[in-house]
Amino acid sequence: MSRIVYFDNNATTRVAPEVTEAMLPFLGEMYGNPSSMHAFGGAVAKHLDRAREEVAAFLNAEPEEIVFTSCATESDNTAIRGVAAFNGPGTKIITTKVEHPAVLNTCRYLKGRGYEVAELGVDSLGRLDLDELREELKGTNKALVSVMWANNETGVIFPVEEVAEICREYGATFHTDAVQVAGKVPVDVKKTPVDLLAMSGHKFHAPKGVGLLYVRKGSYFQPLMLGGHQERGLRAGTENVPYIVGLAKACELARKHMAEDEGRIAQMRDKLEAGILAACPDTIVNGDRENRLPGTLNVAFKYIEGEAIAYHLSDLGICISTGSACASGSLDPSHVIRAMGVPFVAVHGSVRFSLSRYNTMDEVEYVIENVPKVVKKLRDLSPFGPETKVSTYE
Numbered sequence: 001m002s003r004i005v006y007f008d009n010n011a012t013t014r015v016a017p018e019v020t021e022a023m024l025p026f027l028g029e030m031y032g033n034p035s036s037m038h039a040f041g042g043a044v045a046k047h048l049d050r051a052r053e054e055v056a057a058f059l060n061a062e063p064e065e066i067v068f069t070s071c072a073t074e075s076d077n078t079a080i081r082g083v084a085a086f087n088g089p090g091t092k093i094i095t096t097k098v099e100h101p102a103v104l105n106t107c108r109y110l111k112g113r114g115y116e117v118a119e120l121g122v123d124s125l126g127r128l129d130l131d132e133l134r135e136e137l138k139g140t141n142k143a144l145v146s147v148m149w150a151n152n153e154t155g156v157i158f159p160v161e162e163v164a165e166i167c168r169e170y171g172a173t174f175h176t177d178a179v180q181v182a183g184k185v186p187v188d189v190k191k192t193p194v195d196l197l198a199m200s201g202h203k204f205h206a207p208k209g210v211g212l213l214y215v216r217k218g219s220y221f222q223p224l225m226l227g228g229h230q231e232r233g234l235r236a237g238t239e240n241v242p243y244i245v246g247l248a249k250a251c252e253l254a255r256k257h258m259a260e261d262e263g264r265i266a267q268m269r270d271k272l273e274a275g276i277l278a279a280c281p282d283t284i285v286n287g288d289r290e291n292r293l294p295g296t297l298n299v300a301f302k303y304i305e306g307e308a309i310a311y312h313l314s315d316l317g318i319c320i321s322t323g324s325a326c327a328s329g330s331l332d333p334s335h336v337i338r339a340m341g342v343p344f345v346a347v348h349g350s351v352r353f354s355l356s357r358y359n360t361m362d363e364v365e366y367v368i369e370n371v372p373k374v375v376k377k378l379r380d381l382s383p384f385g386p387e388t389k390v391s392t393y394e
C-alpha cells in the first residue's frame, strides 16, 4: 500500500513535529523528577510550571485549576466517580445517551451502586432538549451533570454554555467531556462556566498517554488516584513531564493556528460532503449540519454495512471509521446513531470521515473518487434495497 489518506482524526491525530521537538529534551538529558529537592529536578519543575501556564491560557483558566492525567478516560472517571464519591450515594447523575463510553460506562457503573442515573435523549439531528435537562434537575440536591461539548461520531456541538447556566440555576456540578473540541473550537472557561472539563492530548496533535482535567476553584471531588502529593493531591503519581510539555506545545499551536486551520478544514469537509452526496444516491448526512465540528462528516449509506465500506477503503489506503474506535470490535450499530432514530436501512451503513490540518484537497479528491466505487460494488452485492421492508430500529 503506497498511499495513506488519514481521515480518522477523531480517533487520534498525528503528533505535530513541533510537539516532538519540544518533548525531546525531557526524554533525554532533562530527566529529573519535578518533585525532587535538588536543582536538577527543580529545573524540570520550572518547565512543568510553564506547561501548566500554557495549558491554562489555552482554556482561559488559572494554572492551579489544571490537573494533568494520562488520558481523557482517566479525566472523565476522576470527575464523575470523584464527584459521586464526594457527594455520596443518593446523588443524581444526569448524562446523555450519546456520550463516549468513557462517560457512559462510568455513569452506568454508578447506577445501581446507590446513584440515580438519567440519560437524556437527542432528536433526529443529534441535538439535546434542554427542557428535558431542566425536568431531570427539578427537585435534585447536589446533582452531577455530564454533557459532552461535541460528539465524537457526528461532530454535533452541544449548547454547553446554556447547560452550564442551567446547572448553576439548580446548584448542580457540571462536567463536560471536551475531547473533540480541543484545538477546533475556542474553549474559554470564564465564558462557559463549567466546573470540570476533560481533554486528551492525542486528539489534537500531542501524543497518546496524556490528558487534563480542568477543575474550577471551589469544585470538590474525591481523587481517584491516591498516593503522593502531585497535582495538589488531586492526581497522585509522578507527572509525565515529556508528554505534558508536548501537550502544552499542542495547546500553543492550536491557539496560534485554530482560526485559520479550521476554515481550511471546513472547506475540505464541505467539498468531501458535496462530492459524496452528488455521486452516491440513497445517502444521508447524520447530525446537525448547521452546528458541528468543522472536520467531521458522518454519512449513512443506505442498504450496506459501514464496516464493509471501511474495510474496502482501507485496501485503498483510506482510513475512516464506523462509530467510536473504543466501541469497535462490536458489530452492534453505533449507540449515537441509534439514539438519533436513524432508520434500520441506514444505521448500519453509517461511517465517519474526520479531517485535520495535515489533510489536503488532493486527498479529498482521492476519497471522492473512490467512495462511490466502493459503495456501488457493495450495493450490487447487498440483499437490501429501496424495497426493503425490515425496519427494526424505526
Ligand SMILES: Cc1ncc(COP(=O)(O)O)c(C=O)c1O
Pocket: 010, 011, 070, 071, 072, 073, 074, 100, 102, 148, 150, 151, 152, 177, 179, 180, 199, 200, 201, 211, 324, 325, 326
Ligand atoms: C468524546 C471522547 N471522550 C473520551 C475519549 C477517550 O479519550 P482517551 O483516548 O484520551 O482516553 C474519546 C476518544 O475517542 C472521545 O472521543
